[in-house]
Amino acid sequence: MNRPGLDQVLSQRLAERHAAGLHRSPRRLQGVEGPYGLTPDGRTVVVFCANDYLGLASDPRPGQAMAQAAVDQGAGSGAAHLVSGHRPEHEALERDLAAWTGREAALLFSTGYMANLGVIDALVGRGDTVLEDRLNHASLLDGARISGARLRRYHHADAEHLDALLQKDTGRHRLVVTDGVFSMDGDCAPLPALARVARRHGAWLMVDDAHGLGVLGRSGAGLLAEAGLGQADVPVLVGTLGKALGSFGAFVAGSRVLIDALVQSARTWIYTTAPAPAQAAATREALAMARDQDWRRDHLGRLIRRFRDGAADLNLPLMPSKTPIQPVLVGEAGQALAASRALEARGYWVTAIRPPTVPPGTARLRVTLSAAHADHHVDGLLGALGDCLPR
Numbered sequence: 079m080n081r082p083g084l085d086q087v088l089s090q091r092l093a094e095r096h097a098a099g100l101h102r103s104p105r106r107l108q109g110v111e112g113p114y115g116l117t118p119d120g121r122t123v124v125v126f127c128a129n130d131y132l133g134l135a136s137d138p139r140p141g142q143a144m145a146q147a148a149v150d151q152g153a154g155s156g157a158a159h160l161v162s163g164h165r166p167e168h169e170a171l172e173r174d175l176a177a178w179t180g181r182e183a184a185l186l187f188s189t190g191y192m193a194n195l196g197v198i199d200a201l202v203g204r205g206d207t208v209l210e211d212r213l214n215h216a217s218l219l220d221g222a223r224i225s226g227a228r229l230r231r232y233h234h235a236d237a238e239h240l241d242a243l244l245q246k247d248t249g250r251h252r253l254v255v256t257d258g259v260f261s262m263d264g265d266c267a268p269l270p271a272l273a274r275v276a277r278r279h280g281a282w283l284m285v286d287d288a289h290g291l292g293v294l295g296r297s298g299a300g301l302l303a304e305a306g307l308g309q310a311d312v313p314v315l316v317g318t319l320g321k322a323l324g325s326f327g328a329f330v331a332g333s334r335v336l337i338d339a340l341v342q343s344a345r346t347w348i349y350t351t352a353p354a355p356a357q358a359a360a361t362r363e364a365l366a367m368a369r370d371q372d373w374r375r376d377h378l379g380r381l382i383r384r385f386r387d388g389a390a391d392l393n394l395p396l397m398p399s400k401t402p403i404q405p406v407l408v409g410e411a412g413q414a415l416a417a418s419r420a421l422e423a424r425g426y427w428v429t430a431i432r433p434p435t436v437p438p439g440t441a442r443l444r445v446t447l448s449a450a451h452a453d454h455h456v457d458g459l460l461g462a463l464g465d466c467l468p469r
């Protein structure tokens with residue numbers, strides 16, 4: 079049999095993606111400063127799709143801390159944490175993260191994707207069950223898949239459905255996993271109800287608060303802090319450092335026992351190079367700013383209200399979100415892409431989110447707000463959305 083070559087097969091798949099309006103490619107910006115981005119053809123756009131919710135990504139302070147640490151210690155750690163890559167900067171950041179989130183201990187991971195794969199795989203395996211919200215981030219679903227545990231998905235934000243699934247489930251250990259703030263919708267998981275159901279069934283609850291940390295709760299300690307849930311309610315907390323903190327990386331926080339167990343068996347922590355100490359130094363600086371500078375959250379809160387009020391006046395199809403993630407539902411992938419391009423021509427950078435990232439027929443413009451924005455940026459975006467959305 080004459081088997082097709084690799085490029086031949088891939089070209090066919092790519093052509094199918096193009097035909098379905100689902101082909102993707104990186105969208106380059108030459109640089110970003112505060113709310114502004116510079117396009118390759120030299121135009122300045124206002125960026126409304128970054129996860130830089132507090133405006134820290136281009137603040138000079140974390141960058142200066144990073145530069146100084148890099149001059150002192152170089153650009154890399156040289157090895158995994160268990161070999162020779164572990165530094166005082168990592169430990170200091172882990173202590174800060176544990177204190178911020180009110181947990182006994184924390185463990186740094188290179189990325190949120192790796193944290194989620196590594197944690198789920200370390201906690202459960204064959205004979206166990208992972209129960210996940212249908213709209214969980216891809217990394218949480220992938221973590222369940224590689225763990226070998228049985229994966230069950232409950233209806234979005236539906237604690238009753240979770241209850242029913244747990245009632246029937248016969249797994250040895252059961253891990254309930256949810257996003258805190260849903261990354262593509264901006265709504266929040268019903269954490270108190272999920273925690274009650276998990277406790278009633280003796281299941282363990284894991285929350286990925288990538289988009290709540292820095293934004294919600296006192297001192298930006300996240301959705302769990304806002305809901306008043308401690309380590310006993312949510313034994314496994316995952317956070318990322320590349321969103322509101324404007325840096326890079328991720329962490330898991332919980333009991334000392336949890337962290338020690340992850341050190342023994344989280345493969346995405348063990349078998350990978352430790353992040354650069356300079357990255358940890360930058361994150362510590364950003365964390366101090368996120369924790370202490372309430373004005374960033376206050377300003378962001380005002381912008382969110384301004385956007386939602388203005389969008390309601392224009393009858394824009396918003397989703398029920400109180401967070402800086404304010405998607406505008408479009409529907410078909412091609413229409414979302416066309417709207418995104420029309421916005422870009424007017425000076426607004428908003429990415430179209432299409433299947434398979436979101437369910438078919440729910441393509442959207444994922445508008446995100448940032449403390450780096452001013453009122454006039456939001457007003458300008460609203461005007462442009464009014465002009466560019468299909469009616």
Ligand code: PMP
Nearest residue numbers: 189190191215261286288318327
């Ligand atoms: N969890 C959630 C909820 C996310 O939205 C993301 C990033 N988009 C991740 C995890 C992955 O984090 P990272 O970008 O650090 O890999």
